[in-house]
Amino acid sequence: MQMSPSAHAVLRSFDGDDLVVAADFGVAGRPAATVTELVAELKTECTVWETLPPPYGDETGMGGRQHVDRWVRDVRDGGRAVRAVLGFCRGSVYAGAMHREISRWQDPPLLILLDPDRPHRRMIVDYFGEMLVSRLEPMLSTTEIEEVVQAGRDVDGKAADPLELADGLGALCRQILPPACQRAGMVGERSTELARILASYLHWLAAATEFDVRPLWSSAIALNSGSEGYGLDAFDEADRAGLVAEVIQCETPYEDLMRSAEVARVIDDLLRR
Structure with missing residues (x-):
């Protein structure tokens, strides 16, 4: 039985079982494009959810694993097969942690990271x-x-x-x-x-900041923007080695990654794998 999420926003809904989950802290009016803009460009027919922060005030004292447990419980209760987990920028840390947990009860979904970054x-x-x-x-x-x-x-x-x-x-x-x-x-x-x-x-x-991203991202496909110093470019060369499984270099600037038709086509191609 499929249930409506309580810890995610439903950005697109289809009758099929396939689900794509995106991890980001989306705020209207920010310079960087949002997952909502990316979904508008995607052609793949699947339901798309985006993580939501906890209700205001509940976040105090919550560690990273508590955030992930809240989202993953929502996904599991939803009853859909997760085709991919997406992460944007610092949301890539949470995407990796969610991917690890989801892979415990189903075949590992794709892990697609857009300009992945780790908070400190x-x-x-x-x-x-x-x-x-x-x-x-x-x-x-x-x-x-x-x-x-x-x-x-x-x-x-x-x-x-x-x-x-x-x-x-x-x-x-x-x-x-x-x-x-x-x-x-x-x-x-x-x-x-x-x-x-x-x-x-x-x-x-x-x-x-509590997560070690290296084991979380080892199977990831990273889409790196054309903006200098963003995404994988922000990591030291030694840290970049083996950090993700595959890198796709894009010419699109960081702020436009999720509103680019070209980037959406790349993600559509990945979702068809």
Whole structure:
């Protein structure tokens, strides 16, 4: 019996049994294309689900395996045969972990990674600083922004691990962003929405740091963008050796990977294997 998911968004639904699961933290309006845009270009007839973060507030203290268990339970309860697991950028870590678990009860599906990347502690701090500066620049003075960035560094200095770091930075987001958004004319839930999204994303990044990607990606097919320093290009040459099973080099820039008709054709071809 096939059931509707509770931890995934259904991006495309077909009557057949085949399922493609995509791991990403999709946010409307981000510069990089989303899985929704990729699905619009795919011709393969299969149901497509995309992972959803836990309800706001539930993510606190959740490790990477707890995230994966939540999604995998949803997939197994859904009763469909998984044809492929896709991962985009840092979502590739979760895609690899989901692929490992799904392969325990069915034949291993394809594992397709688009510009795979692995989060680390420094990335969490850098993202907090860069994102807040870009978001707050129209709302706060230069001095106020510098104080926020320094507060983030102070949290980093005290946090024992990435999850504790995400908790502290998330609390800063909830403290600083709503008043700044209200200054910009946002009222009600709009003034708190950005803080919630950023806090949730920071936890999602932090939880992914617990995985060793090498065993998770060993069977993967990686589509590498044409953007320098992204995807596999971000890894040291020694780390890249044997990291994935196959690399397909694309000319498409990182931000356009999932809105490219050419990339969609490559994925369609892989799904027909």
